[in-house]
Amino acid sequence: MKKWTSLLLALAMALSLAACGNSGTQENTSELPASVSGSIAEETPAPTDTEAPAEEPAEEPSEEPAESETPTTEDSxxxxxxxxxxxxxxxxxxxxxxxxxxxxxxxxxxxxxxxxxxxxxxxxxxxxxxxxxxxxxxxxxxxxxxxxxxxxxxxxxxxxxxxxxxxxxxxxxxxxxxxxxxxxxxxxxxxxxxxxxxxxxxxxxxxxxxxxxxxxxxxxxxxxxxxxxxxxx
Ligand SMILES: Cc1cc2nc3c(=O)[nH]c(=O)nc-3n(C[C@H](O)[C@H](O)[C@H](O)COP(=O)(O)O)c2cc1C
The missing domain is CATH 3.40.50.360 (Flavodoxin domain)
Incomplete structure (x- = not known):
């Protein structure tokens, strides 16, 4: 009888341990989007960074014609x-x-x-x-x-x-x-x-x-x- 009780106890412990293991996996899985969105959030400045250089060349050509126009204006x-x-x-x-x-x-x-x-x-x-x-x-x-x-x-x-x-x-x-x-x-x-x-x-x-x-x-x-x-x- 004691054997059966011990066996039943052992089985119950094994089942509860298995249940704990599953809930841990779920927590990790539920953190994934957070960390994924975190990594997107970290990358978010990157587009901003890449936008900044994109603006710089746009400014450079707009300055050049202004300089090249100056002599023409002076002449006329x-x-x-x-x-x-x-x-x-x-x-x-x-x-x-x-x-x-x-x-x-x-x-x-x-x-x-x-x-x-x-x-x-x-x-x-x-x-x-x-x-x-x-x-x-x-x-x-x-x-x-x-x-x-x-x-x-x-x-x-x-x-x-x-x-x-x-x-x-x-x-x-x-x-x-x-x-x-x-x-x-x-x-x-x-x-x-x-x-x-x-x-x-x-x-x-x-x-x-x-x-x-x-x-x-x-x-x-x-x-x-x-x-x-x-x-x-
Ligand atoms: C105060 C004054 C004095 C003028 N004296 C003469 C003049 O001595 N000889 C002349 O031929 N015309 C004279 N004029 C006429 C003007 O030279 C002429 O109307 C001129 O085309 C006006 O130019 P404006 O419209 O650019 O003001 C005189 C006009 C004014 C208002």
């Missing part, structure tokens, strides 16, 4: 078209020159705008001329050094250039620059302004300019094209 902007215009005629010619040359436009504008009244303006302009005034300007040319060829346009005011044009000319260093004048008038052309230009833009090489009256302005497009061709521009 070595021409400046500076103009003064009260009623729009000179501005019209300036725009044609801009289209033909691809240069930069700059308006010579007084800090305090002139009156819109023509008769009042006649008096103001005459007064400024007899005072040899230099009216303050609204703005300055940025990067003056980059320009080699500067067109300067203005209307005839009392047989001369508006005094603001002299303020402009005397604000910059003209050594080594080429100045090309253009002008509009009722009939008087450049008047005596060309000698004023020579004085105020001393150091500049002054090329032959072009002048339009209110009657010849309609031909400005073809005239300007032919004139620029003649200048080799």
């Amino acid at each position: 902007s070595s021409v400046l078209i500076a103009y003064f215009s009260w009623s729009g005629n000179t501005e019209q010619v300036a725009q044609i020159i801009q289209q033909e040359t691809g240069g930069d436009l700059f308006e010579i504008a007084p800090a305090t705008a002139y009156t819109d009244d023509y008769n009042e303006l006649l008096d103001i302009a005459q007064q400024e001329q007899s005072d040899n005034a230099r009216p303050e300007l609204a703005g300055q040319v940025e990067n003056w050094e980059q320009y080699d060829t500067i067109f300067v346009g203005y209307p005839n005011w009392w047989s001369d250039a508006p005094m603001a044009v002299y303020t402009f000319l005397e604000s910059y260093d003209w050594d080594g620059k080429t100045l090309i004048p253009f002008n509009t008038s009722a009939s008087g052309g450049f008047g005596r302004s060309l000698s004023g230009l020579e004085e105020s833009a001393s150091g500049a090489t002054i090329l032959e300019g072009i002048s339009f009256t209110e009657h010849t302005l309609g031909d400005a497009q073809s005239e300007v094209t032919a004139w620029l061709d003649g200048l080799g521009l």
Whole structure:
């Protein structure tokens, strides 16, 4: 009887040990996804790491064209078209020159705008001329050094250039620059302004300019094209 009891006890112990062994295996198995997902989680930074270098080459080419574009931009902007215009005629010619040359436009504008009244303006302009005034300007040319060829346009005011044009000319260093004048008038052309230009833009090489009256302005497009061709521009 004792033998049977011992045998039964031994059998019961063997069965419970077997049951423990199985539950251990299950625990390990249930940990597997955790460790697998753990290893994925550890690898997760890897795609981030591989994304980072992927971005670097993308940045490099985008910087290169910017550098190679710089000289082209500098070349095309070595021409400046500076103009003064009260009623729009000179501005019209300036725009044609801009289209033909691809240069930069700059308006010579007084800090305090002139009156819109023509008769009042006649008096103001005459007064400024007899005072040899230099009216303050609204703005300055940025990067003056980059320009080699500067067109300067203005209307005839009392047989001369508006005094603001002299303020402009005397604000910059003209050594080594080429100045090309253009002008509009009722009939008087450049008047005596060309000698004023020579004085105020001393150091500049002054090329032959072009002048339009209110009657010849309609031909400005073809005239300007032919004139620029003649200048080799
Ligand atoms: C104050 C003033 C003075 C002028 N003096 C003359 C002049 O002496 N001789 C002339 O032919 N035209 C004269 N004009 C006419 C302008 O030169 C002409 O209308 C010019 O085309 C205007 O150019 P804008 O439209 O660019 O201002 C004068 C115009 C103004 C407003």
